[in-house]
Amino acid sequence: MKLNVEMLPVLKKMAGTMLALGMLAHAHAADKIAVDIALSDATLIDVAAGRAVTGQTVLLKGDSIVAVVNETQLRDYAPKQTIRLPGKYLMPGLWDTHVHFGGGPELIDENKQLLPLYLAHGITTVRDCSGDLPDTVLAWRQQINAGQLQGPTIFTSGAKLEGIKPLWKGTIEVGTPQEVTRALDGLQAQQVDFVKITENTLKPELYLEALRQARERGMRTSGHIPVQLTLGQMADAGLGTIEHQSYLLRAATPREQELTAKVAAGTLSGRDAMRESLQSYDEPTARKAFSYLAARGTAIVPTLWGSRVTAYLDREDHTHDPALQYIGKGLRATYDWRVQRAAKDGPEAIAQRHAQFEQSAKLLPILQQQGVSIIAGTDAGFLNSFDYPGQALHDEIGLYVQYGLTPQQALQSAVINGPRFLGKLDRYGSVAAGKAADLLVLDANPLQDIGATRQIRLVVSRGTVYDRAKLDQMLADIRAWVAKQEAAPAKS
Numbered sequence: 001m002k003l004n005v006e007m008l009p010v011l012k013k014m015a016g017t018m019l020a021l022g023m024l025a026h027a028h029a030a031d032k033i034a035v036d037i038a039l040s041d042a043t044l045i046d047v048a049a050g051r052a053v054t055g056q057t058v059l060l061k062g063d064s065i066v067a068v069v070n071e072t073q074l075r076d077y078a079p080k081q082t083i084r085l086p087g088k089y090l091m092p093g094l095w096d097t098h099v100h101f102g103g104g105p106e107l108i109d110e111n112k113q114l115l116p117l118y119l120a121h122g123i124t125t126v127r128d129c130s131g132d133l134p135d136t137v138l139a140w141r142q143q144i145n146a147g148q149l150q151g152p153t154i155f156t157s158g159a160k161l162e163g164i165k166p167l168w169k170g171t172i173e174v175g176t177p178q179e180v181t182r183a184l185d186g187l188q189a190q191q192v193d194f195v196k197i198t199e200n201t202l203k204p205e206l207y208l209e210a211l212r213q214a215r216e217r218g219m220r221t222s223g224h225i226p227v228q229l230t231l232g233q234m235a236d237a238g239l240g241t242i243e244h245q246s247y248l249l250r251a252a253t254p255r256e257q258e259l260t261a262k263v264a265a266g267t268l269s270g271r272d273a274m275r276e277s278l279q280s281y282d283e284p285t286a287r288k289a290f291s292y293l294a295a296r297g298t299a300i301v302p303t304l305w306g307s308r309v310t311a312y313l314d315r316e317d318h319t320h321d322p323a324l325q326y327i328g329k330g331l332r333a334t335y336d337w338r339v340q341r342a343a344k345d346g347p348e349a350i351a352q353r354h355a356q357f358e359q360s361a362k363l364l365p366i367l368q369q370q371g372v373s374i375i376a377g378t379d380a381g382f383l384n385s386f387d388y389p390g391q392a393l394h395d396e397i398g399l400y401v402q403y404g405l406t407p408q409q410a411l412q413s414a415v416i417n418g419p420r421f422l423g424k425l426d427r428y429g430s431v432a433a434g435k436a437a438d439l440l441v442l443d444a445n446p447l448q449d450i451g452a453t454r455q456i457r458l459v460v461s462r463g464t465v466y467d468r469a470k471l472d473q474m475l476a477d478i479r480a481w482v483a484k485q486e487a488a489p490a491k492s
C-alpha cells in the first residue's frame with residue numbers, strides 16, 4: 001500500500017497528538033496521590049453528630065486516614081487496594097478504657113492471648129488500669145506501637161499507687177509525700193499515659209497529695225474513692241476519672257458528709273455506709289453532685305457489666321459460657337476469688353448486691369443529663385469473674401442503652417470520650433483525615449441498634465485490615481491455644 005505524500009503531514013500531526021495524549025495521561029496518572037487502601041460503598045457513622053453518611057470513600061495510608069472523599073474527589077487518588085463494602089457501616093474502632101492484665105508472671109502468655117481477642121471483637125484500643133504485670137504491659141505497648149506485636153493500641157497507667165501492705169500485687173507502695181514524689185518520678189520516666197490510684201491501704205491525705213502532685217506535673221489521674229473522702233473532695237483535688245459507678249451512690253444522698261465522717265471515725269463500716277446511702281437516695285441531691293463533678297471535669301468509667309455479673313452470681317450460671325473457650329485455665333482460676341466471696345453472702349447481702357447494682361445503673365441517664373463524661377470500660381481481665389475481654393465491651397454499652405442512654409450516647413462513650421480524657425482526639429474519635437486507621441465495619445447500623453457493634457464484618461487496626469475470615473481465624477487460633485494448654489500435663 002502506497003502512502004499519499006500529501007497525507008504525511010496529517011499522519012505526523014495525528015501521531016504527535018496521540019503521543020501528547022499518552023504523555024498527558026501518564027502525567028495525570030503520576031499526579032494521582034498514592035494510597036494503600038480505599039474503603040468504599042459503606043455508610044459512614046458520624047458518632048459525634050449521630051448521622052449516617054453515604055457516598056464517601058475512606059482512604060488509608062500506613063496507620064492513618066489520608067482522606068475521606070466523594071466519588072469525584074476519588075479520581076485524584078490511586079489506591080493499591082479497593083475494598084467495596086455495600087450495605088455495611090463504617091465507624092471508628094471501639095475503646096475499652098478499663099481492662100486489667102495480671103495473675104502473676106506464670107500467666108503472661110495467657111494474658112498475651114487476650115490481645116488478639118480484643119481485636120477480634122472490634123476493640124482497637126484499651127486503657128490498662130493496672131494489674132500485677134505493669135512492666136510486661138509497658139513492653140507490649142512499645143511492641144504494638146512498633147508493629148512487632150498484634151493487638152490493640154495500649155494506653156497504660158503502669159503500676160498503680162497504693163498504701164503500705166496493700167491487698168493488690170504489682171503496686172507502688174507509698175506512705176509519705178516524699179514516696180509519692182518518687183513514685184510519680186518513676187512513672188513519668190516510664191512515660192505512662194495516666195496515674196491509677198487505689199484506696200485499699202492508702203491514707204486519704206496521701207491520696208489527695210498524690211492528686212495534687214500529679215496535677216502539678218500535668219499527669220492525668222484515675223482511681224477509686226476512699227470511704228473517708230467525699231466525691232466533691234476528690235473532684236476538687238483534680239481526680240480525672242472515677243472508676244466504677246457504684247462509688248457515685250455515696251454522693252446521691254443528703255447524708256454523704258455524715259456517712260463519710262462516720263466511716264472516717266471508725267463508727268460505721270463501708271458496707272453499712274453503702275446500705276444507708278441506698279436507703280436515703282435522693283435524685284435532686286444526685287443531680288447537684290453530678291453537676292459539680294461535670295464542672296470540675298471529673299468523668300466516670302461505669303464498669304457496669306463486671307458489676308452486674310458479680311451482683312447476680314446467685315441467679316446466673318456462667319460456668320458454661322461459650323466465651324470461656326478463649327480464656328486460659330490460669331486466668332479462669334483467678335475468677336474463683338470473687339465467685340467464692342459471693343457464695344458466702346446471705347440473703348441480706350445478696351439483696352444489697354442487687355439493689356446496689358440496679359440503683360447504680362439507673363444513675364446513667366442522670367449523669368448524662370448533668371453533663372458528666374461517661375467513658376466505656378469493663379473491668380475485664382484477671383480476677384473479675386466472667387467479665388470477658390473483648391465481648392464485655394459490647395455487653396457494657398448494651399447495658400448503657402438498657403438503662404437509659406441512646407445508642408449514639410453509648411457509642412460516644414466507647415469512641416470519643418476515652419480519647420478526650422487522654423487528650424488524643426487529634427488521632428481518635430472520628431473517621432476523618434489525619435485520624436488513626438483504627439476502624440470497624442459492621443453489618444448493621446449501630447445508631448439504630450447498639451447490638452449492631454457485635455455484627456463485625458471487618459476490623460482495621462493501625463492500617464492493617466482483618467476481614468471476617470481473618471477474624472474468625474484469630475478466634476480459632478486462640479481457641480486452639482487454650483485447648484492445647486488444657487491438654488498439656490500439669491507441671492510438677
